[in-house]
Amino acid sequence: MNEKTLAGFCIRCNDQGYLTDLAQWNKEVAVEIAKEEGIDMTNKHWEVIDYLQDQCRKEVAITIRKVGKSGIVNIKEFYQLFPKGPLKTASKIAGIPKPVSCI
Amino acid sequence: MSNAENKPVKKMMLILSKATLENVYACFILANGARMEGIESEIFFTFFGLEAIQKEKLKHLHVATVGNPAMHMPTLLGGLPGMEALATKMMKSEMEKLDIPPVDEFLEMLTASGSKLWGCKLAMDMFKVKESDLIDDIDGVLTVGDFYERAQGDGTHLLFI
Numbered sequence: 001m002n003e004k005t006l007a008g009f010c011i012r013c014n015d016q017g018y019l020t021d022l023a024q025w026n027k028e029v030a031v032e033i034a035k036e037e038g039i040d041m042t043n044k045h046w047e048v049i050d051y052l053q054d055q056c057r058k059e060v061a062i063t064i065r066k067v068g069k070s071g072i073v074n075i076k077e078f079y080q081l082f083p084k085g086p087l088k089t090a091s092k093i094a095g096i097p098k099p100v101s102c103i
Numbered sequence: 104m105s106n107a108e109n110k111p112v113k114k115m116m117l118i119l120s121k122a123t124l125e126n127v128y129a130c131f132i133l134a135n136g137a138r139m140e141g142i143e144s145e146i147f148f149t150f151f152g153l154e155a156i157q158k159e160k161l162k163h164l165h166v167a168t169v170g171n172p173a174m175h176m177p178t179l180l181g182g183l184p185g186m187e188a189l190a191t192k193m194m195k196s197e198m199e200k201l202d203i204p205p206v207d208e209f210l211e212m213l214t215a216s217g218s219k220l221w222g223c224k225l226a227m228d229m230f231k232v233k234e235s236d237l238i239d240d241i242d243g244v245l246t247v248g249d250f251y252e253r254a255q256g257d258g259t260h261l262l263f264i
Contacts, residue, residue: 085139
């Protein structure tokens with residue numbers, strides 16, 4: 001467990017930089033994590049983040065296939081928004097655990 | 104350790120030579136999994152692997168029930184009519200539960216993720232497969248030499264399935 005300060009907030013995360021408590025997440029923190037990943041957040045990015053957090057709260061296992069069928073983005077757009085591994089990167093920005101899915 | 108010493112995988116070049124469902128899925132999951140990690144991936148479909156990108160054939164691929172010790176059934180039983188279809192149906196239903204798509208949708212996913220799909224020229228000539236028999240999403244038809252040329256660069260790995 002690590003602690004770090006992002007956008008003035010002290011947050012806890014694991015060794016790979018994923019937040020360990022979604023309650024500590026806020027948009028300012030998300031923007032900072034996104035910057036570390038080389039991403040400038042747009043409305044579309046936020047829509048995906050909202051969707052992922054929603055799925056996480058419902059305890060639904062997240063896969064690329066499900067994101068592609070979410071009606072928010074298709075798979076191609078998902079890769080364009082988060083080019084370096086969309087599910088991993090988006091989950092990190094969303095403050096949810098790293099997905100364990102292989103799909 | 105620094106990244107320079109770690110030498111991360113940058114590109115996976117997969118060669119699919121078989122058309123049994125278990126092999127096709129292994130290949131697709133590896134290619135898709137690479138893209139999910141931000142690693143480039145390409146698939147070279149050769150020999151029987153070509154069936155996985157032929158419009159008329161890709162929906163009818165089967166699990167091998169004969170000559171497959173992991174099926175845990177006598178070879179004679181595995182050879183009975185309908186056994187392959189049954190095993191295939193069971194495997195497909197288990198995979199659907201894990202959100203693993205059918206072959207046609209999986210190919211679309213791979214293309215959308217930026218994976219490149221190539222047909223093998225020699226195998227196509229041998230099996231009399233025309234480019235028009237292949238799915239529209241195919242990136243082209245290559246020789247082995249072309250495929251190796253695409254494998255250039257640090258951190259590229261080749262895998263034969």
